[in-house]
Amino acid sequence: MGYADYMGHKRDHPRSTCPISLALEVFGDPWTLLVMRDALYLGKRRFGEFLSSGEKIATNILANRLERLVRRGVLRRKPAEQGREGPIYEPTEKGLALIPVLMEILLWSERYERLSVPPPGFVRRIRADREGLIKLVQKRVRSGLPGLG
Amino acid sequence: MGYADYMGHKRDHPRSTCPISLALEVFGDPWTLLVMRDALYLGKRRFGEFLSSGEKIATNILANRLERLVRRGVLRRKPAEQGREGPIYEPTEKGLALIPVLMEILLWSERYERLSVPPPGFVRRIRADREGLIKLVQKRVRSGLPGLG
């Protein structure tokens, strides 16, 4: 431990009840969404897999982020079983629901940030998800962008 | 100054060329997207307006984020003219393109984070944007989610 529940320093309660602010207290840091990228788009599930990403996250940071994501209900930790190597981390429904967020970030970055070169397997995986994503977006459009009622 | 160009510590170059990672080096912190929320959804333009948000950002942090957002082409700074009070910060096209990102974050948070209560004027402004947003999303769906070709 040693980390606060919320991300801004010196607080143990949310800064405000604004939904954007609340979301940032879950993933408003340089690492959390990279872990979710690995989980959602690269199919990673195990500690060592997350650790091996190109951005070279440190073990203590990774452990902290995994623990927080589990505590916040974004990932679910399944303990090791006999015959299997170790525990795995897999997205919950709340975690899967971050796919559209990552998608919009991806589109923004591809369009406006030079240097953008997705990691191996990334674009392929996203293409595979495309149909599901389009359906999800269409459904959201049909229902008039829920959540704003 | 005193802040590095990129957000993870001790680096002056991107961690990787992954679009998600690159985007996080622009807004992968607890404050930047709040500034953009204020600019895009609450119509704030001036230093004092950003300063007065419910989350109580400090002046040095705000100055740093505004400077970085300008440097990264997300905001544009227009100097004070005679007759007007002071400089204003307004979104560039790149900045406006963050609206869908914030929208997805909002939908995720409203759905999965308890406590979610948007600040005054927020929902109203988003409702006003709804038509434009739906059009934008529909267009994106029609063209098959560009950026992944």
Add this chain to the structure above:
DNA sequence: CTGTATCCTTAGGGATACTG
């Protein structure tokens, strides 16, 4: 292989005072 633990450094950040 999956983490803890530890050491160390620094950037991030809160508070406040101050300046053009």
Add this chain to the structure above:
DNA sequence: CAGTATCCCTAAGGATACAG
């Protein structure tokens, strides 16, 4: 009003060693 400048402190993070 729009920031700088300072002080001070802590959490975040990098590196490495080590334990079950």
